[in-house]
Amino acid sequence: MERFTISLDAQLAEQFDALIAARGYSHRSEAVRDLIRAAIESDRQRQAPTGHCVANLSYVFDHHERELAERLTAVQHDHHDLIVAAMHSHLDHANCLESVILKGPTAEVRAFADALIAERGVRHGALNVIATEVDGGRDHRHGGKAHRHADGAAHVHYRPAR
Known part of the structure; x- marks a missing residue:
């Protein structure tokens, strides 16, 4: 995990703490991670639809x-x-x-x-x-065990993009 430090003026820090308390976060780090994820996803949404x-x-x-x-x-x-x-x-x-x-x-x-x-x-x-990222493989794992569909049908997994 990468660490970085940010500086906020007292008023902005107070407002941020109120926001994260209202949303139920237990600490600032997870709130900042969610804000960064939301900004990245918002930027993806502005691009032409692909994937x-x-x-x-x-x-x-x-x-x-x-x-x-x-x-x-x-x-x-x-x-x-x-x-x-x-x-x-x-x-x-x-x-x-x-x-x-x-x-x-x-x-x-x-x-x-x-x-x-x-x-x-x-x-x-x-x-x-x-x-999302798409995994279109026929063989995959469930609960740590290899799994293949008996009918050989394509099986697609959608994972949120990172």
């Missing part, structure tokens, strides 16, 4: 909007290879919240999210993307 990712797409929509539920379902079925899971929640008599967990090529995930959010009647859409 693979995992993501959460959340949006609110009016289920009374004409044929919107059918359109949303059709868009999701057209991209079933990207969708890991979806959750649907009724907020009130007119509004629903959906959260869709995605994984796949970043450009495809973003295009899917943009298409879904652009549907008439969808509001408050947001996509949270986390860059």
Whole structure:
């Protein structure tokens, strides 16, 4: 582990300590590591989408909007290879919240999210993307033991990018 020292004026240090206490950190080091990780990920997000990712797409929509539920379902079925899971929640008599967990090529995930959010009647859409590294090997380890899928099917692991 690398160590480095930073200097903060008293007011900034006080504000930082209040922030890390509010977020439940037990010490400054882990808070600084998370801030650095967030800055690196934010910088990745500004770049053109490349590689693979995992993501959460959340949006609110009016289920009374004409044929919107059918359109949303059709868009999701057209991209079933990207969708890991979806959750649907009724907020009130007119509004629903959906959260869709995605994984796949970043450009495809973003295009899917943009298409879904652009549907008439969808509001408050947001996509949270986390860059990943992909291991596409068929042989891998579970619990320290070598493992091969009996059907020989490709098995892909997504790990958060470092």
